[in-house]
Amino acid sequence: MSRPAKVLIDLGALRHNCQLANSLSPESKTMAIIKADAYGHGAIQVAQALEDLAPAFGVACIEEALELREAGIQTPIHLLEGTFSKDEIQIAANNNFSLAVVNHEQKKALLNCQLDNSVQKPQDTFLLRKDPIKVWLHVDSGMHRLGVQPDEVASSYQELAACSHIQDDIVIATHFACADDLENTFSTEQVRRFQQGLAALDLQSFDESLLSSHIPLSLANSAALLGWPETRAAWNRPGIMLFGSSPFSAPHKEADKLLPVMTFKSGVIALREIPPGETVGYAATWTAARPSRIATVAIGYGDGYPVHAPSGTPVLINGHRCPMVGRVSMDMITVDVTDLPDISLGDEVILWGGSLSAHLSVNEVANCVGTISYELLTRMPRRTPREYIGH
Ligand SMILES: Cc1ncc(COP(=O)(O)O)c(C=O)c1O
Structure with a gap:
């Protein structure tokens, strides 16, 4: 039997979540954001599973985009941070990648570039076509990370729109800093600043809704x-919602319909009884207060389990919640199973995910550790085998 540590990826749940995203706004198009190896779920497999549901994919850099093309994914791919060097513009044009324009340097490089439209070389098997480049103009509406300022939107847009090697239907985009906090009015303020930037472009019917703008937003x-x-x-x-993790800390009517995609699991590899006063694990950080039964589980920070998970972080063994105790080692954790009636070597341990009847949310584990689900999901190491189900 091989080491039981593994990650199960439920592609049926992934598709359900994407269908939910689509159904929330049927007149919109969904760009599925699958950067960082699809938040740790495997970009190629995720893209293949969503090809018929998402008309575009968003990634962080050209390497991530090329990985998808080389795997045969033909869907348009967007580079959310634009290009990092001038040579990437040609690669983007060759491969039908749309580019974010997030600063004036990128804009200038794009306006001044000379695209080579020569005949495709036979070895470039993933070369698609060389239409004008599709561009998204990114506006800094308050996050102050990337983007042109709202009062520069109209001039930047017009410069880009006048360029012959840029497609006409430029998208104007922005990104929220606090949308996960439904009480925080900063999102409304960001929409206001964004709209202010668009005002100079004189978008008809724009006041009714952002959806009705004739420039895609x-x-x-x-x-x-x-x-x-x-x-x-x-x-x-x-x-994140595609992967079944709610962005909100409280229950939410729509987010509660999401299904978890990743189940991180392993098995019990040792069991022992210890008397009160004995400690467990490195640095002896946890002391038994009663006669205790300790299960050793084959999962550690070398497998993607967070090293800072404190004693008390829940795990599921045979569907029952019990507390992890002591420090997380590279390949093992220890769990207090004193209150579990039956437990044997080889029993299943779920670190997060699971079925709907016995489920531990990655958000709950992230809260215990003082991090966010995004971090736990994206930092799965290569050593942890992934198994795909449900497609
Ligand atoms: C520009 C941009 N858009 C969309 C997303 C997707 O965000 P989320 O995973 O919170 O849905 C990200 C992720 O960081 C992003 O950087």
């Missing part, structure tokens, strides 16, 4: 798509 990440309906526009850009 894009604002919503998962939290905004789920919780701020007024931010839905021509393109929505959900990421």
